Amino acid sequence: MRDQFLLKQYINTLESATLCARLSPNGNIRWMSSSLHKLLDIHYLKKTTAFSAFLHQDNRNDIMDAIKQATDSGEAWNGSLCLNSNSRSNWCRCMAIPLYGTDGHLTELVLLFQDISREMYLDELLHEARFDQVTGLATRVDLLNDLKRVGTQCLAVMDIRKFRSYADYYGLEFGDELLRQFSHWASETLKSKHIKIYRLYSDKFALIPDFRMIPNLFEDHLLSFYQSLLSKKFVIGSSDIALDVAIGMGVGRGKQLQLAE
Template structure:
């Protein structure tokens, strides 16, 4: 090296910036960086301090053995470990790099760490959210995932009749004990019928088969369950309790939960007795049959896809508020919400034209009112070359427009490189990126870190439950901590009342959205900022 002094400076700079340590061949710590000292809360080291002393005792031997074995094979070790010291415990990703003398003997090992304690903690909270704390049954999160995995076409929802009377008369502890006894008995009975049970909330439960069971067989199994339950007495605090339930069953290719909820409403209303109320998707389609294709075609020709704008209010006076563009289909002086037509549009070539219409209107509105506007882009949009080219053209030609692209469904995207490329190009052309509905069902923080979005929108179900569900509150606080470290502003959706608004402001959430802040409107409020 022509300049050893310069090399020494390079080494010092890298060591000061990294969480790292140097080990002797026998595993003693020769040196650790200041950031590792802070991570462990260690102020000084003995000359013969072994690195293994800082490994959690449960995995100490395994990790040490793996690192030594990798060094003996001339390989780099890459894994996850838990570091412990006085009153501290830190999860880290670690890379152990062996360095050798010219004669091939191990000279020392370099250990590089990345602190992932917050991610691990939040992932544990998300895992806890998968199981109900009272009954230990899986929750709605697993229900939706299992429903997709099995490809089940039928789902049932049951409600315990007069459950509130038990809780009011005997107390909440009795009510919880009753739910546990019911859940244990129901799980054991239904398991023999190849049916899984999930707790939704309160005294409401969902049931789905663990294979693609035909609807008629599923209905017979539900009737068998009903009959058995009516004859069974649950033992709760030395009392014998016989329960009655209302059962609704939904059958269809999609939205089975909504179909079952509709059927349950009928069952509760008419007190159906032994009969299971069933609602078929085709029945609803026949009742509300609309040929959307010609409506979508004519709406595109007549420019009847219109944007509504919902305000997203900044809680920081130094940061501007902005709007989200929400598409509507104007039909006979009525503006139809996207839930009625957008899924149908996605099966046609007209979907990308609707997206372009939304973006065109958002650009003009942004320029006219000098406000930022976010538009939703799905994976279908990102994978459509025409749509992406159109977005590039708009950003290039409308420099004054302030556009934010909200990306949905990032977890289910197999080719995530397309999403990364889209985000990179949008930023290069002056746009911004938001991740939509982050928080439930996935904890893939590597994607969050790789995208480094300009905004992160928290899933509405977390916000809605934050005041009365400790797990939701813990998940939210964990996300806040991670986003502050990554310098990513948070947008909380579904802010529906003053209490939730006040709580989120106290948590220093940067942006709020919901009916309490403002409803979607075809007009932009000039006085928002």
């Protein structure tokens, strides 16, 4: 009796301190810890409330199918999911543990959560810092890291001549689409030459080889790229746009970006 009393206290303590819920075999919430109530900003919960109602609609069905598949196999499910509250969305790591009766049938599903919303937010900020939102190219952040990683002595800076005139005449959306098309074409063209392109800002880009390429070979690849661009037309709506670029190349063991500029 004493051991059972202590065990019950241990369980109550763990349940009150953790983000957890208990579900019926059909997925309805039987019980939810006070900390999970607080996270989801819930003051009243019906016993017939389905757990799936709190899952983000974009991946609700996939997660419930994955949990069911695991429980049908007698296994726990681990994964990340987004819980919708009354005031916000919360990203959580989740472990779904099935409990079975003596007859082998599922009697309850215990869900344990870890709030990772802050981690996801920081990851999003890092992604926004590393990748340009318009072109999808890596930014100066990755450029500086890759310069150290590759140890290359070569770097080129490229800007599109008279780009501002296109944006001023046709509009910002036209200018963004022109940047997207140019960036995609340049990235694919340079990939075969083992050169990576980064967007610095506006119409200015940086180029570095993905290995320690000798300066003469790097320069030859840049000239070949420039010749290819001369015969390229970018089609936006009813307009055919030919672009010209200026390319500066810097060679050294440091300050390659400043040298190229």
